[in-house]
Amino acid sequence: MNKKLLLLPGDGIGPEIIAEVRKLISWINAHTDLTIDTEEDFFGGAAIDAYGVPLRDETLEAARKSDAILMGAVGGPKWDNVDYSIRPEAGLLKIRKQLDLFANLRPAIVFDALIDASSLKPEIVKGLDILIVRELTGGVYFGEPRGIEDLGGGERRGVNTQVYTTSEIRRVGKVAFEIARKRKGKVTSCEKANVMESGKLWREEITRLHAESYSDVTLEHMYADNAAMQLCRRPSQFDVIVTDNLFGDILSDEAAMLTGSLGMLPSAALGAPGSPGLYEPVHGSAPDIAGQGIANPLATILSFAMLLKYSLDSVALGEQIEAAVQTVLAEGLRTADIMVEGCKKVTTVEMGDAVIAALKA
Numbered sequence: 001m002n003k004k005l006l007l008l009p010g011d012g013i014g015p016e017i018i019a020e021v022r023k024l025i026s027w028i029n030a031h032t033d034l035t036i037d038t039e040e041d042f043f044g045g046a047a048i049d050a051y052g053v054p055l056r057d058e059t060l061e062a063a064r065k066s067d068a069i070l071m072g073a074v075g076g077p078k079w080d081n082v083d084y085s086i087r088p089e090a091g092l093l094k095i096r097k098q099l100d101l102f103a104n105l106r107p108a109i110v111f112d113a114l115i116d117a118s119s120l121k122p123e124i125v126k127g128l129d130i131l132i133v134r135e136l137t138g139g140v141y142f143g144e145p146r147g148i149e150d151l152g153g154g155e156r157r158g159v160n161t162q163v164y165t166t167s168e169i170r171r172v173g174k175v176a177f178e179i180a181r182k183r184k185g186k187v188t189s190c191e192k193a194n195v196m197e198s199g200k201l202w203r204e205e206i207t208r209l210h211a212e213s214y215s216d217v218t219l220e221h222m223y224a225d226n227a228a229m230q231l232c233r234r235p236s237q238f239d240v241i242v243t244d245n246l247f248g249d250i251l252s253d254e255a256a257m258l259t260g261s262l263g264m265l266p267s268a269a270l271g272a273p274g275s276p277g278l279y280e281p282v283h284g285s286a287p288d289i290a291g292q293g294i295a296n297p298l299a300t301i302l303s304f305a306m307l308l309k310y311s312l313d314s315v316a317l318g319e320q321i322e323a324a325v326q327t328v329l330a331e332g333l334r335t336a337d338i339m340v341e342g343c344k345k346v347t348t349v350e351m352g353d354a355v356i357a358a359l360k361a
């Protein structure tokens, strides 16, 4: 079976962590029936430097022709002062929007071996397995009007608009309910219906969808600020969380820390069936550690495992990689971000090599 994968390493630690996945691809091509043909391009700040824009039309076209896309991360101080419309992050928002990747799955799983790396007490996070379903192509990230207006006399006004429609809410709600059916059967829908009309609509539409088609799933509504608190207080009360673009961004970074490190959290951005999925670690380009060879590649490796499962029809292979990650953690190998006493500190490359070795074993 031949599949096409577009690699977009991006900026900062992006190229370092994608290099570890390239090794896995070579292993797969040499040892399994699956052949992954890769194409690669600049993206984000690297594309601004090379082409003057964060995402070229040619890259978008290559993405459309692929079975899946794997991204490292974009952004960094070098491009912090360019116009919003051509910032590295604008390239990421554009590819999500253009491919209509409206459902962002961000699982937060606490591996037993990493329980001491979490900033919460072991008894609170042990066995934790939650999934945040973040709406990814609407809300305040894309609402109009937006911009910075000059009001004169030294006064300016920054404007962003939170907008959601019935169909945008329902399609991501469906994804959350369908997944919950295959998990523990519970969906917590988070918004701020107490202060925002878009939140009120969100709650009403999710409630209606639930009553129409998913009454076998338990539905709970929770204000997003309370959800942020409950994630630290008693995260095990959650199964699937469905929420908007901005709250999902924030809650998923928070959930990452339950697992020990942002360097552990993978994600999948999915659209209509048959369209290519975009897979990326939840973390950013980590400019503070870029170029030092110490970044944790596991979020990216786990994103690649999701990619195999959801976009390349290779569930068993994806699970094999997830098992290999568990093995290296159980062996006590740790990059700096998840290092605890008594474990062996390894570099990005050593961690990638260990995952390959665990696959071979």
Ligand SMILES: NC(=O)c1ccc[n+]([C@@H]2O[C@H](COP(=O)([O-])OP(=O)(O)OC[C@H]3O[C@@H](n4cnc5c(N)ncnc54)[C@H](O)[C@@H]3O)[C@@H](O)[C@H]2O)c1
Pocket (backbone or CB within 6 Å): 013, 072, 073, 074, 075, 076, 077, 089, 092, 262, 263, 264, 280, 281, 282, 283, 284, 285, 286, 287, 288, 289, 294, 295, 296, 297, 299, 337
């Ligand atoms: N999907 C993306 O491409 C994405 C996501 C978030 C942020 N960003 C961008 O990245 C840049 C930096 O943002 P930030 O500093 O707020 O967030 P960040 O996620 O890059 O870093 C936050 C902290 O986590 C650490 N960290 C992140 N990933 C790690 C890994 N794999 N291993 C070890 N430590 C890791 C960093 O060293 C840093 O201390 C910004 O330009 C931002 O816009 C991009």
Ligand SMILES: CC(C)[C@H](C(=O)O)[C@@H](O)C(=O)O
Pocket (backbone or CB within 6 Å): 075, 089, 092, 093, 249, 282, 284
């Ligand atoms: C880089 C940025 C545009 C992005 C977001 O806000 O969606 C990031 O924080 C993420 O979580 O993927």
Ligand SMILES: [Mg+2]
Pocket (backbone or CB within 6 Å): 249, 250, 253, 282
């Ligand atoms: Mg984020």
